[in-house]
Amino acid sequence: MNKKIFIKTFGCQMNEYDSNRIFDTVQKIGFDRTENLNEATCYLLNTCHIRDKAKEKVYHEIGRVKKNFRKKIKPLVIVTGCVAQAENQEMLKREPYIDLVIGPQAYHKINHKIEEYLDKQKKIEETEFDAVSKFNYFKDIKNSSNKVSSFLTIQEGCDKFCYFCVVPFTRGPEYSRPFNEIINEAKILADNGAKEIIFLGQNVNAYKNENYSLADLILEVEKIPKIERIRYTTSHPRDMSDDLIDVYGVTKKLMPLVHLPIQSGSDKILKSMNRKHTVKDYLVVYEKLKKINESVEFSSDFIVAYPGEEDEDFNETIEIIKKIKFINSYSFIFSPRPGTRASNYELIDKKVSSKRLDIIQKHLFQNQINKNKSFENKIMNVLVENLTEDKINFFGRSEYMTPVILNGSEENIGKVVPVKITGSNKNTLFGKIENNSNQKVA
Numbered sequence: 001m002n003k004k005i006f007i008k009t010f011g012c013q014m015n016e017y018d019s020n021r022i023f024d025t026v027q028k029i030g031f032d033r034t035e036n037l038n039e040a041t042c043y044l045l046n047t048c049h050i051r052d053k054a055k056e057k058v059y060h061e062i063g064r065v066k067k068n069f070r071k072k073i074k075p076l077v078i079v080t081g082c083v084a085q086a087e088n089q090e091m092l093k094r095e096p097y098i099d100l101v102i103g104p105q106a107y108h109k110i111n112h113k114i115e116e117y118l119d120k121q122k123k124i125e126e127t128e129f130d131a132v133s134k135f136n137y138f139k140d141i142k143n144s145s146n147k148v149s150s151f152l153t154i155q156e157g158c159d160k161f162c163y164f165c166v167v168p169f170t171r172g173p174e175y176s177r178p179f180n181e182i183i184n185e186a187k188i189l190a191d192n193g194a195k196e197i198i199f200l201g202q203n204v205n206a207y208k209n210e211n212y213s214l215a216d217l218i219l220e221v222e223k224i225p226k227i228e229r230i231r232y233t234t235s236h237p238r239d240m241s242d243d244l245i246d247v248y249g250v251t252k253k254l255m256p257l258v259h260l261p262i263q264s265g266s267d268k269i270l271k272s273m274n275r276k277h278t279v280k281d282y283l284v285v286y287e288k289l290k291k292i293n294e295s296v297e298f299s300s301d302f303i304v305a306y307p308g309e310e311d312e313d314f315n316e317t318i319e320i321i322k323k324i325k326f327i328n329s330y331s332f333i334f335s336p337r338p339g340t341r342a343s344n345y346e347l348i349d350k351k352v353s354s355k356r357l358d359i360i361q362k363h364l365f366q367n368q369i370n371k372n373k374s375f376e377n378k379i380m381n382v383l384v385e386n387l388t389e390d391k392i393n394f395f396g397r398s399e400y401m402t403p404v405i406l407n408g409s410e411e412n413i414g415k416v417v418p419v420k421i422t423g424s425n426k427n428t429l430f431g432k433i434e435n436n437s438n439q440k441v442a
Contacts (some may be wrong), residue, residue, distance in 0.1 A: 006040035011048020047081035103127035106139035155201030261301035265320035266313035306354035307345030
């Protein structure tokens with residue numbers, strides 16, 4: 001019988017990268033990947049612990065799989081990712097349908113654990129932190145991703161211990177991969193067809209290996225001829241070093257969008273979050289970047305109604321939004337995570353929380369609408385990634401990561417083309433490929 005694995009990924013971009021690398025390794029023990037759940041002999045759920053009710057979503061998904069296979073041969077069921085790390089043995093006790101629970105730093109052991117389970121039919125939990133061994137293992141397995149825009153994990157873990165965040169407990173301490181190992185993988189991705197590399201890390205700009213920094217990585221990958229665009233996410237304000245800022249003044253391929261979560265515009269709340277930066281610190285980074293490259297735009301994350309947030313604190317957050325005019329942002333009501341310091345704090349009234357979220361999103365979305373409107377009737381460089389679902393138009397992204405729906409042909413996929421923006425909404429730009437190279441590019 002053919003072994004086929006169905007992989008479902010929740011959460012962040014790093015999980016998407018991890019899922020692809022998991023498949024790269026299970027191929028070695030005979031698995032093919034399938035997008036049809038009904039034909040799967042192995043079901044793998046790669047989980048995320050950041051969003052609200054993450055654990056319950058996992059059990060709901062497993063319940064759906066159980067129902068689907070009620071009258072069929074049960075597949076091997078594996079739960080990986082951050083919920084697996086946080087819940088470990090508890091998952092096996094609560095849901096007998098799960099066979100293996102494997103944490104994010106143990107993916108290099110997955111083939112062995114699958115074979116061990118198939119041999120002994122004994123449930124397995126593997127959640128040891130061992131990032132060094134993991135990356136040493138995967139450096140010898142070719143990354144098979146062939147997407148136009150490809151993720152590349154360069155750093156994992158976190159030493160910041162923000163009081164609302166589970167990452168230090170689910171991904172472990174900060175670890176930066178060897179410099180040459182990353183460059184080699186970037187070259188493989190380029191040969192596979194990648195035109196854009198997105199460096200990933202829980203604190204991506206904390207990357208430090210020997211004497212190399214993120215700035216060094218960007219400048220080295222820029223030398224790869226086939227790579228036309230470079231991005232990185234997610235950053236911490238504390239780690240926006242001067243050498244990284246300086247790159248924006250000399251780079252040809254680093255995109256001018258900086259995703260830099262501030263979380264709150266109140267120093268009181270930032271201190272309560274243990275963010276280790278102030279609003280002034282953030283503004284210094286903002287002003288340095290705008291001075292060195294005026295085309296740079298910012299996106300951010302905001303936690304609304306964090307415990308202790310008063311009207312004054314909330315209003316200070318609105319003021320920073322008005323000042324910086326973030327081009328794109330994510331905003332959420334605070335949701336406590338078990339095991340974190342903030343999980344013990346007293347929550348703000350739900351009605352107040354919801355009202356504040358509505359207000360902050362009104363401001364954030366208006367910024368997005370205004371910015372997208374400002375691109376209309378201008379020419380933007382767009383990297384075309386694929387056909388849209390209707391198979392009529394094409395999907396690409398601007399230099400600012402904004403989705404663009406455009407006309408074109410399949411020969412445009414994988415190319416950066418000039419697009420005249422003809423319309424926009426809150427999230428998306430619409431346009432047509434422009435052949436007049438003399439027109440101004442936005």
